[in-house]
Amino acid sequence: MPLRPYIVGNWKMHGTRAMLSEARAIDRAAQRHMKVEVAIAPPYTLIHPVHREAEQIAVGAQDCHHEEGGAHTGDISANMVADAGGKFVILGHSERRENHGETDAQIKAKANAALEAGLRVILCCGESEKTRDAGRAVAHVKKQLNASLPTFDEQPEDLRERVTVAYEPIWAIGTGKTATVDDIAEMHGEIRALLIKLYGEEHGGEMRILYGGSVKPENASEILSTPDVGGALVGGASLTADSFMGIALAAGETAEG
Numbered sequence: 040m041p042l043r044p045y046i047v048g049n050w051k052m053h054g055t056r057a058m059l060s061e062a063r064a065i066d067r068a069a070q071r072h073m074k075v076e077v078a079i080a081p082p083y084t085l086i087h088p089v090h091r092e093a094e095q096i097a098v099g100a101q102d103c104h105h106e107e108g109g110a111h112t113g114d115i116s117a118n119m120v121a122d123a124g125g126k127f128v129i130l131g132h133s134e135r136r137e138n139h140g141e142t143d144a145q146i147k148a149k150a151n152a153a154l155e156a157g158l159r160v161i162l163c164c165g166e167s168e169k170t171r172d173a174g175r176a177v178a179h180v181k182k183q184l185n186a187s188l189p190t191f192d193e194q195p196e197d198l199r200e201r202v203t204v205a206y207e208p209i210w211a212i213g214t215g216k217t218a219t220v221d222d223i224a225e226m227h228g229e230i231r232a233l234l235i236k237l238y239g240e241e242h243g244g245e246m247r248i249l250y251g252g253s254v255k256p257e258n259a260s261e262i263l264s265t266p267d268v269g270g271a272l273v274g275g276a277s278l279t280a281d282s283f284m285g286i287a288l289a290a291g292e293t294a295e296g
């Protein structure tokens with residue numbers, strides 16, 4: 040059975056307890072869209088409160104440290120995310136790479152630590168406008184993924200569910216611009232081939248590859264019906280239940296064909 044479409048909200052640095060009502064509304068709506076897997080990654084401070092109230096959606100973090108603990112002021116480990124009720128972690132987001140200088144090697148260490156802690160991983164990749172204009176987008180993304188995807192001594196049975204890739208062209212994030220369907224299909228096809236090479240057909244052929252960058256209810260159907268797009272990683276439009284669940288609805292319809 041192929042995995043359900045995965046619609047994940049990245050709340051970034053948005054959300055105080057006042058936003059819990061929105062999380063509740065997302066959770067209630069998700070109970071009516073069981074053909075779609077819905078999840079949100081609020082700021083760390085809301086992981087536990089959302090976990091306590093959610094019945095259907097999974098809650099996760101937007102980053103974690105690669106060590107279990109230690110003298111790392113301000114950091115949070117994968118075990119802490121899991122302890123707070125988090126089920127997954129987004130890693131390698133372009134805003135972390137840019138604002139915190141994260142490298143592929145660090146992201147890989149985080150991914151291995153997260154899987155070790157029992158979390159699922161959503162690993163982000165994506166090129167800048169300059170790189171795309173120079174015709175190097177595919178090469179850049181493949182290099183990022185080769186250097187940051189987790190490695191295993193022995194692949195877990197549920198690997199296809201535990202590792203997800205999110206392709207987010209940087210120039211499409213928060214700009215209202217989206218990549219063309221042809222560009223998305225090309226990139227996702229290249230990522231699929233890489234995942235099969237790394238993890239084999241059984242896992243790599245089935246892992247979900249999300250698209251992210253200005254996904255909205257209005258463009259979701261077109262994006263989500265593109266080959267090898269297994270869901271969406273949504274920023275701005277995940278902040279209200281109305282717009283976020285509009286995307287989930289489109290995902291459900293696409294899955295039904």
Ligand code: 13P
Nearest residue numbers: 049212213252253274275
């Ligand atoms: P927007 O949906 O706001 O463009 O953000 C995308 C993103 O960065 C999700 O991780």
